Amino acid sequence: MKKYAANQITFLQFVFILHGSQVGTGIFALPRILAEKAGTDGWISVILAWCCNLIASVVIIKVFKKYPNDTLPDLLIRLFGKIVGRILILPIIVYFAFMVWNILIATMLYVKGWFLPMTPDYVVMILLIVPGYLVASKGARVLGRYSELVFYMTIWLFLILIFAIKDSHWIHLLPIVKEGWLPIFQGVAATIYPFLGFEILFVIYPFLQKKHLAVRGVVLANTITLAIHLGITLISFAFFSPDGITEYNEPVFNLLKVIEFHFIERFDMVFLALYLFVVTTCWLPYAFGAILSTEIWLGKKNSQAIAAILVVFIILLILLTHPSWNESNKWTQIINQAGIGFAYLFPFLLYIYVGIYNRFQRSESK
Amino acid sequence: MFALLKFLLGWGSSKYSELSKSDSSSASSVSSELSDNIKHLQQFFDLTPDLVIRRIQMEQVGTAASLVYLEGLVNKDLINNNILHELIHRGAIDNEIPEVSLGSVRVVSKWDDIENSILQGDSVLFINGQSKVRIYETKGWPQRAVEDSRIEASLRGAHQSFVETGSQNIALIRRYIPNQQLKIKEITVGERGKSKCSIIYLADVAHPDVLKELEKRMKQIDVDAVMNTGELAEFLEDSPFSPFPQVILTEKPDTTASHILQGRYALVVDKSPTVLITPVNFTTFFQSIDDYNARWTIASFTRILRFFALFIALFLPSVYIALISFNYEVIPFQFILSIAETRARIPFPPIVEAIIMEIMLEMLREAGIRLPAQIGQTIGIVGGIIIGQAAVQAGLVSNIMVIVVSSTAIASFIIPIYDMGATIRLLRFPMMILAAMFGIIGIVCGAIVLVAHFVSLESMGTPYGSPLAPMRFPDMKDVFIRIPLWGMNKRPKSTGAVQTFRQGHNSERGGEDS
Numbered sequence: 001m002k003k004y005a006a007n008q009i010t011f012l013q014f015v016f017i018l019h020g021s022q023v024g025t026g027i028f029a030l031p032r033i034l035a036e037k038a039g040t041d042g043w044i045s046v047i048l049a050w051c052c053n054l055i056a057s058v059v060i061i062k063v064f065k066k067y068p069n070d071t072l073p074d075l076l077i078r079l080f081g082k083i084v085g086r087i088l089i090l091p092i093i094v095y096f097a098f099m100v101w102n103i104l105i106a107t108m109l110y111v112k113g114w115f116l117p118m119t120p121d122y123v124v125m126i127l128l129i130v131p132g133y134l135v136a137s138k139g140a141r142v143l144g145r146y147s148e149l150v151f152y153m154t155i156w157l158f159l160i161l162i163f164a165i166k167d168s169h170w171i172h173l174l175p176i177v178k179e180g181w182l183p184i185f186q187g188v189a190a191t192i193y194p195f196l197g198f199e200i201l202f203v204i205y206p207f208l209q210k211k212h213l214a215v216r217g218v219v220l221a222n223t224i225t226l227a228i229h230l231g232i233t234l235i236s237f238a239f240f241s242p243d244g245i246t247e248y249n250e251p252v253f254n255l256l257k258v259i260e261f262h263f264i265e266r267f268d269m270v271f272l273a274l275y276l277f278v279v280t281t282c283w284l285p286y287a288f289g290a291i292l293s294t295e296i297w298l299g300k301k302n303s304q305a306i307a308a309i310l311v312v313f314i315i316l317l318i319l320l321t322h323p324s325w326n327e328s329n330k331w332t333q334i335i336n337q338a339g340i341g342f343a344y345l346f347p348f349l350l351y352i353y354v355g356i357y358n359r360f361q362r363s364e365s366k
Numbered sequence: 367m368f369a370l371l372k373f374l375l376g377w378g379s380s381k382y383s384e385l386s387k388s389d390s391s392s393a394s395s396v397s398s399e400l401s402d403n404i405k406h407l408q409q410f411f412d413l414t415p416d417l418v419i420r421r422i423q424m425e426q427v428g429t430a431a432s433l434v435y436l437e438g439l440v441n442k443d444l445i446n447n448n449i450l451h452e453l454i455h456r457g458a459i460d461n462e463i464p465e466v467s468l469g470s471v472r473v474v475s476k477w478d479d480i481e482n483s484i485l486q487g488d489s490v491l492f493i494n495g496q497s498k499v500r501i502y503e504t505k506g507w508p509q510r511a512v513e514d515s516r517i518e519a520s521l522r523g524a525h526q527s528f529v530e531t532g533s534q535n536i537a538l539i540r541r542y543i544p545n546q547q548l549k550i551k552e553i554t555v556g557e558r559g560k561s562k563c564s565i566i567y568l569a570d571v572a573h574p575d576v577l578k579e580l581e582k583r584m585k586q587i588d589v590d591a592v593m594n595t596g597e598l599a600e601f602l603e604d605s606p607f608s609p610f611p612q613v614i615l616t617e618k619p620d621t622t623a624s625h626i627l628q629g630r631y632a633l634v635v636d637k638s639p640t641v642l643i644t645p646v647n648f649t650t651f652f653q654s655i656d657d658y659n660a661r662w663t664i665a666s667f668t669r670i671l672r673f674f675a676l677f678i679a680l681f682l683p684s685v686y687i688a689l690i691s692f693n694y695e696v697i698p699f700q701f702i703l704s705i706a707e708t709r710a711r712i713p714f715p716p717i718v719e720a721i722i723m724e725i726m727l728e729m730l731r732e733a734g735i736r737l738p739a740q741i742g743q744t745i746g747i748v749g750g751i752i753i754g755q756a757a758v759q760a761g762l763v764s765n766i767m768v769i770v771v772s773s774t775a776i777a778s779f780i781i782p783i784y785d786m787g788a789t790i791r792l793l794r795f796p797m798m799i800l801a802a803m804f805g806i807i808g809i810v811c812g813a814i815v816l817v818a819h820f821v822s823l824e825s826m827g828t829p830y831g832s833p834l835a836p837m838r839f840p841d842m843k844d845v846f847i848r849i850p851l852w853g854m855n856k857r858p859k860s861t862g863a864v865q866t867f868r869q870g871h872n873s874e875r876g877g878e879d880s
Contacts, residue, residue: 010836115693115807127804131814138822145821145835152837153817266696273806280814 004069004140008209011217013144017204018197018221020147020281023228025106026194026332028250030229031236035245038187040173043233045187049195050226052188052344057218059347060201063354068211072202073296075350079357089297092202095342096290099196101314102331103283104128105323107276114272122318129311132280136287137307140207143288147281154277158228160267161235163259168238192336192343194229197282198222199343203289395475400430400494407434410481417484424453430494439487441506444468449489449502470503482560512538515617517784522659527617532562532636535619539566539632539641542623547571553584555598555635559591562636563598566622571629573862576645576826580631595640598633602644604824609793611785612825614643614650621655629863631826645826647860649834649845652676654782657848666847673846675777679790680816682777683724684801684809686770687716692805711761717802719763723771724795726753731775832860 009017034042067075072092077085108124116124135146177184198218208214236251239258248254256268264270291306298306321327396403404419411417420433433449452466474480475498480490487505512534515527528535540548551565565580580602587601595615603612616622617640622632625643633642652672657665689697690705697705712719730749734742754772757763774794781787793816800808823830833841841858843849857863 012837111807115805119804124807127807127811131811131818134815134818134822142822145829145831146818148837149817149821149831149835263698264696265698266693269693269696269806273810276807276810277814277817280818 004071004206007140007207009140009144009204009207010209011213013141013148014204014208014214015217015221015224016147016151016281017144017285018200018218019224020151020197020278021200021285022195022197022221022225022282024103024194024197024279024282025110026196027229027232028110028252030191030194031233031240031251032246032248033190034187034233035237035242035251037190038183039179040237040242041177041179041184042187043173043230043237044177044184045191046226046230046233048184048188049191050222053195053198053222054219056344056347057198057201057222058215059351060199061205061214061218063347063351064205065211066354066358069206071206071292071296073293074206077296079353086297089293092342093290093293093297095338096286096293097310098331098338099286099335100283100290100310101317102328102335103279103286104314105318105328105331107279107283108318109323109325109328110272111276114269121322122315125315125318128276128279129314132284132287133307133311135280135284136291136310137304139303140204140288143284144207146284150277150281154274157271157274157278158231160259160271161232161255164235164239164255167258168235170238172238172240172242173234189340190336192339193332195225196335196339196343197225197285199339200285200289203292204285394477396477396480396492396497396499398495398497400432400492403492403499404432406477410477411484420450422450422454432492433489434484434492435489435504436484436487439507440489440504444502444504444506445489449491449504453491466502468502468504472501472503473498474501475499486560509534518617518621518782520618520620520654520659521656523618523655524620526619528619528634528639528641530637530639532564532634535634535639535641536564536566538619539622539626539634542620543568543626548626551577551581553581555584555587556589556591559589559593561592561638563592564634564636566626566632566634568626568629571627571857571863571865572631573629573828573864576631576828576862579826580633580644592635593638595633595635595638595642598635599642602642602826604826604830608819608823609789610648610820610823610830611651611783611789612644612646612823612830614646614783615640615785616643616783617641618655624655624658627857627868629857629861629865645828645861646830647825647828647832648820648823648830650860651783651786652781653844658851662848662850666849669846669848672780672782675780676790678777679774679781679787680794680797681809681813682774683720683770683794684797684812685806686766687720687798688801688805688809691716691802696806705764705766708764708766712764713761715802716767717798719767720771720798721795723757723763723767724774724798727771727775728791828860828862833858 031042034045038045064070064075067078070078073085073089076088076092079085080088104125107128108121111124111128112119112121135142198221201218205211205214208217232252236245236255239255240248240251245251253268253272256271257266259267261267287307287310290310291303294306295301295303397406407417407419414436416437418433418435418437422431422433423429424431431453433445433453435445448468449466472483474483480499480501483501484490487507489502489504491500491502493499509531510529512526512529514525518527526538528538536550545568547569549567549569553563553565555561555563563584565577565584567577583602587598589597589601592598599613599615600606605612614625616625622641622643626632630643630645633644635642652669654668657668660668690702690709694702709716714722726749730745733749734745737745750772754768758765758768778787778791781790797809797812800812802808804811821829821831821835829836832838833845838859840856841860843854844858852869855869856866857868
């Protein structure tokens with residue numbers, strides 16, 4: 001029954017997998033997107049988004065409370081039977097795999113743009129994806145250890161941004177709610193992408209050792225993410241002028257450029273290179289989700305082969321398409337739409353369905 | 367033990383069937399006729415000039431007997447004074463075989479027991495008219511005295527190190543842990559070599575699953591002979607293709623005892639002066655027995671220094687290569703100028719320059735090991751001063767590269783366990799190549815590979831990365847800093863110790879008035 005018992009993760013690993021999957025490449029453009037939609041009140045959108053995340057996560061946990069040893073694909077098979085369940089798993093695999101693809105493409109484009117402009121895109125992708133293969137092919141426990149270790153290794157990167165405060169003008173933030181609440185809500189909708197990640201809960205929940213801590217874990221993970229997002233947004237808003245911020249594509253980079261030490265002239269380069277660690281903790285949970293869902297779909301355990309296929313598939317796809325920033329942005333739009341559906345609406349539908357299903361079954365057994 | 371021996375013999379019989387035809391009678395019993403037995407022995411040990419068959423006529427009993435042993439493997443004093451003398455001269459009561467003044471005597475009747483015992487250095491007494499023989503433990507071969515360890519020099523720790531005799535090594539460990547819970551499990555490894563391996567552990571502390579795993583792996587080993595513990599380690603490791611060492615090999619009994627007390631298993635292999643310790647974590651390789659012997663502030667400083675050295679040894683050459691050939695915008699302008707000045711005459715790209723120096727250094731190190739200490743010093747002078755100085759003046763390498771390479775070398779030698787230092791030295795080569803190809807992105811991707819591999823490694827089924835991955839905060843007391851010993855009341859979780867507490871809550875620290 002407990003088929004995931006041998007691969008359980010601790011509370012903190014659970015927290016850091018969730019948190020890691022939320023903080024990725026979306027963070028660089030986040031202040032600009034917020035400023036475009038909600039002006040300098042964008043930081044309120046961040047807090048609202050945090051609330052939405054929490055509600056959706058709690059609903060997901062509520063759904064799985066009745067099935068503590070099921071991942072989402074397991075649950076779908078349980079609820080809808082083998083054939084319909086498998087058809088429903090397919091979009092989930094595609095969602096996770098597409099998320100991996102999108103994060104990796106964005107990372108690859110950043111790396112190409114900032115470090116290796118002459119290197120072919122597939123070579124950069126091999127550099128990025130091969131280290132991940134070592135984790136993705138191993139299962140939840142290794143993923144948990146990895147996310148946890150990388151969190152402790154890289155958390156100081158975000159603290160470095162505090163150095164930018166000395167050039168900030170907090171007056172930019174005033175007056176609060178100057179354009180009413182509507183733009184703020186629009187800001188929430190437009191920033192789905194940087195906040196996505198908690199939907200990985202669908203697949204890692206059964207691996208959590210102490211299930212009663214799940215809600216606490218979700219709150220903690222989302223709060224760490226909130227702290228990082230909010231900090232970056234506030235510092236960017238205070239640093240750039242309210243009009244100037246929208247002129248930069250990735251304001252966080254420009255913010256980093258200002259930070260300089262006696263011994264390192266361009267700290268932003270070091271930051272970006274080390275940020276690759278953070279990015280791996282973002283796409284690896286999705287890769288894990290895609291691999292696990294495929295395993296359940298196929299009905300057999302062979303994560304190494306599936307991970308290898310995923311890796312080869314992504315590299316081949318790059319060779320064929322040579323994606324650019326325009327395409328990447330388009331895909332992000334799609335992910336945004338899909339994310340709203342999958343991470344925010346789907347849990348509610350599932351919750352209602354499970355409720356009806358249980359009542360129906362109970363009455364049937366009577 | 368003998369059942370196991372027999373099991374091993376029977377197990378290998380298919381492989382060595384044609385070789386072991388001659389001893390097909392080995393499983394049979396001894397006959398009561400002395401001459402038959404001697405004939406059998408002479409057949410079995412043909413072309414064995416060091417086999418001694420001493421025929422004696424026991425004075426009091428009157429029966430003929432023969433003492434058989436392999437010359438050179440036995441202690442002659444024991445044979446002459448304690449066995450032969452007693453057998454010939456001392457009187458017996460009731461026509462019994464006289465007892466000899468010797469510690470260990472066994473009575474057996476199976477040929478393979480007898481043959482094995484002779485090969486191991488015991489002597490066997492055949493008596494006419496008896497189908498039982500006596501085996502006297504008379505092992506004694508050329509031995510080295512217990513000396514100070516040469517590769518694991520310690521500052522204040524004990525200066526004894528293991529020798530080539532398994533039983534003596536066990537005694538050296540037992541001196542540190544005279545406890546009834548110190549258990550020893552014996553397994554024989556090797557078809558021909560028949561090395562006696564003893565797994566030593568504290569039965570109420572060490573995790574039983576690890577023992578099960580260790581025994582399982584040891585029984586699967588199917589080799590001719592095991593010369594050294596390092597060979598055995600290769601068969602026991604979880605991931606043989608990993609660059610990281612997954613067991614600790616030590617020469618020191620105090621280190622071994624300290625690991626056993628923490629809940630680990632020690633494996634003493636007869637004939638090898640190194641002891642294998644498992645399961646281990648990555649951070650264990652940065653702990654030295656001297657750390658517990660020094661004041662905790664000093665020890666903590668040394669610990670941090672070692673981890674810092676790890677990063678220097680792994681990344682310094684590659685970061686230097688990346689910064690001067692790829693990402694020069696990262697370093698301050700003044701510094702670039704001074705680097706450019708020293709590099710102006712160098713005909714090679716930085717990676718070639720670095721590899722020349724690194725290979726040179728590795729050769730110097732390897733040459734130093736094989737040479738006697740006096741010539742070793744000469745090598746140091748030739749290598750360090752003459753080649754280093756001359757290479758810079760000749761314009762082959764830059765001054766800064768010499769500094770980088772030599773600090774890397776120093777850093778890699780700080781790591782207290784040689785195997786880990788060697789691993790780090792090896793790992794910096796792929797790092798340098800990555801840095802030369804992709805700059806700091808290459809280094810970071812290499813580091814991600816290392817971290818990813820590190821978190822998935824296991825040692826005997828326990829996580830190798832512990833207490834870093836999985837993060838175990840209670841164990842952090844003994845990783846980057848070593849807190850005072852009275853604060854370490856619990857054994858490390860990483861070893862999977864089943865008995866958590868190792869000392870009482872003696873936290874009252876004596877106030878002003880007491």
